[in-house]
Amino acid sequence: MxxxxxxxxxxxxxxxxxxxxxxxxxxxxxxxxxxxxxxxxxxxxxxxxxxxxxxxxxxxxxxxxxxxFEGLVQWDLKHTDKLAGIIPALAERWEQDSNDKKVWTFHLRQGVSFHDGTPFNADAVIWNLDRYFKNDSPQFEPQGAGISRARAPLVGGYKKIDDATVQFTTTQVASYFPDMVVYLLFTSPQSFEKAGRDWAKVAALPAAGTxxxxxxxxxxxxxxxxxxxxxxxxxxxxxxxxxxxxxxxxxxxxxxxxxxxxxxxxxxxxxxxxxxxxxxxxxxxxxxSYPHVWPYIFNIGAKDSPLKDVRVRQALNYCVDRAGIVELLNGTAEPASGWLNDKDPNFGSPKNRYGFDAAKGKALLAEAGYSEKKPLSLKVMISSSGSGQMLPMPMNEYLQENLKQACNVELSFNVVEWQVLLNSSRALPDAQSLQGSMALNVSSPSSDPSVMARYFAGDRFPPGGFNFPNWKDDAFDAALKALAETDDTKVIDAQTALAHERLVDNPPWLFIVHDLNxxxxxxxxxxxxxxxxxxxxxxxxxxx
Structure with a gap:
């Protein structure tokens, strides 16, 4: 086609x-x-x-x-044969308190300066954290705060211990907290002062990092x-x-x-x-291959959403011709049957392995009450371009024809700019800004348990998190809690696999392809x- x-x-x-x-x-x-x-x-x-x-x-x-602009930790990006992990950056080391596992101490690197010559130290760290997490601070930046709070939602408190040490307290025990800290970046406080304390003018200075x-x-x-x-x-x-x-x-x-x-x-x-x-x-x-998935993120929480029925969500995952999309992309993607890549050791053993099976998809839709005379209709919010979106217009047009021909599913699109689509992922299910959209086509990282928690934990519904579907699965949350409360890598891997099985069998998303970057x-x-x-x-x- x-x-x-x-x-x-x-x-x-x-x-x-x-x-x-x-x-x-x-x-x-x-x-x-x-x-x-x-x-x-x-x-x-x-x-x-x-x-x-x-x-x-x-x-x-x-x-x-x-x-x-750097964080206390950074990604190790020198290897192609394994998933990128985190390594020290502006912090030389860090540790979780053995007596109170909600407390993390970061020891800052000495002798570091911002591009403007001012020193990087604990005061600069606290100033930036106030920028993101303290609404009444003079340097509070709403846009930066929204991004940072969504990516590091477990920051409960923080304080300066001395010039070279800062301490975080998390809202819950989380072994993966450093994987969230990697997204908190630091700007020179002097940049804000030079711009007259106006974030809109900071970039024109330009802003200084490390x-x-x-x-x-x-x-x-x-x-x-x-x-x-x-x-x-x-x-x-x-x-x-x-x-x-x-x-x-x-x-x-x-x-x-x-x-x-x-x-x-x-x-x-x-x-x-x-x-x-x-x-x-x-x-x-x-x-x-890299940890990335191109999905439809279901709007389960909207009033009268047809996606409340797990059979509908499973059916859509069976109705997609992923191989056809890979061919459309000239082999620059892989079929996705889950949030993790099928080759990931933590994929688990779900009951469902989604391939193109139109008969099974139509049977599930029929069980849920949809037929030739009463087809399933969905409006999807998409973008014309954007980070990790690959070629969203041709891909979505392919899906529109694919789902219609295979399972009599009628798709319509609400095309918006990429940043508007990103903002929508933190909207409430029936928000007027969604214009009735029952899914969002937002590409996503799929790299580690911290990201899994951000997107799927039952306590991460918008606007306080990225769980746009308003999806809650008790077995998933139990596995997430178990891996968060241990530092045993074998237990973390086993519980990650159990959690991922729930993402496949009770899918909050339509998993389409993993792109090949x-x-x-x-x-x-x-x-x-x-x-x-x-x-x-x-x-x-x-x-x-």
Whole structure:
């Protein structure tokens, strides 16, 4: 089945974009000496916010987060053969209190400075935590607070012990708490002061972090320029390029055109039908399994939602032709029959293994009261682009036809911008902003128990969490509690598998595909590592 290519763009608009890119490239290359410049085309429709807690999902964290603004812990992104774990960053070490497991102590790295020369210390940590978690603090930032509270929902309290030590208290015992701390990034308090205590003006300074790159220029909807930070605290992780230019180019074909013409060196998510010709032309296409799933997130909690019936949710998972979507994507994805990848050792042994079985799907729908004369109808909120969204328009059009032909399910779409869709994932089930949507097409990380807890724990309903479906499963919550209260990795693995079995058999989501993280790159790029993570280490990359 052919899907309409909706990534075509206005030729005049493309010429304007490329003209801007050429001008920008010239501006980045002073005549005095040849600087190495890495130019990246993102999928975002605008640059992520550049204040130290970027929006635009994890693509924002990938490019305007970790390279500039760091956390107490960071991802280990140097390996391709295992899931990325966490390692020390602005904290040299941390420990969970043996007497009170809700208490975590982090010992800060000494001698670290922000890009503006001010010291990183416990006062800076507390200042930033107040920015995220204290509504009446002068530096409170609503957008950053919303993102941080959703990603680190167990922060109950925090305090300074001394200049080099801070302590957190969590709202419940959680062995995976450091996996949440990795998402709390730190900006220099002086950036806020220089901007007249106005977060809207901080990015224009630009804002200062502690990372291997510093921001040098921000042009909304056009680009962000980064430069190597020569004063970075880790001499073993110094950037190999002098500058990075990040450009939002949401249309896949436009990104491909920019790569072919030499206007960029690296593109996120090339158009699948362009991959063979890109390879033939000598461009590198990198792929690799990583913890990510492209689903429909069901709205179970809405009044009269047909998705309250588990048979309907299971039926939809049987009705999807995942192999057809993989073919549409030219092999840059894998079928998903659960939140975790089928090859994950913690996938478990669920009773249901979802493949394309239209007969079984239709039988379950019939049991739930749906027939040829009374078809199931669903409105789904989707985006035209965005972080990890792959090619959402062609993919959703494929699903629309697939579900209609296979199981007589009628899909309609509410197309919104990516950030609007992200905001909707924290909406109440019957919120007017959802416009009657019974599912959200929001791509998701599927990396560790902390993320599992954020999306599925029974006490994480919006607006205080990401459990948009308002899904509650007692067996799942029991497994999550058991793994949270131990540091025994065997017990954690076993309970993770039990929890995942419940996600499959009592599905809160329609699991569609795991994408393979495709990127297109010019021959000039060397040293790139495609880790099993949403994130990448730009310090490893050189341009020659």
């Amino acid at each position: 052919a899907a309409r290519n909706v990534d075509e763009r206005d030729p005049m608009k493309l010429r304007r974009l490329l003209a801007f890119s050429v001008a920008g490239s010239l501006a980045l290359a002073p005549a005095a000496h040849a600087e190495s410049v890495l130019r990246i085309a993102m999928t975002a429709s605008d640059i992520p916010t550049a204040t130290g807690m970027p929006n635009n999902g994890f693509e924002g964290m990938r490019f305007l987060g970790y390279p500039i 990372g291997p790159f510093k921001i040098t220029r921000v042009a909304p909807r056009e680009s962000v320029d980064l430069a190597k930070f020569d004063g970075y605290w880790d001499p073993n992780r110094m950037a190999k390029v002098d500058k990075v230019r990040l450009m939002p180019i949401p249309e896949a074909n436009a990104r491909v055109a920019a790569l072919r013409s030499g206007q960029v060196d690296w593109i996120e998510v090339p158009a699948p039908d362009a991959i063979p010709s890109l390879k033939q032309a000598g461009f590198a296409i990198t792929t690799g 495709p990127r297109g790159m010019s021959k000039k790029i060397h040293g790139f590592v495609s880790p099993q993570s949403w994130f990448v280490d730009l310090t490893l990359v050189s341009v020659q």
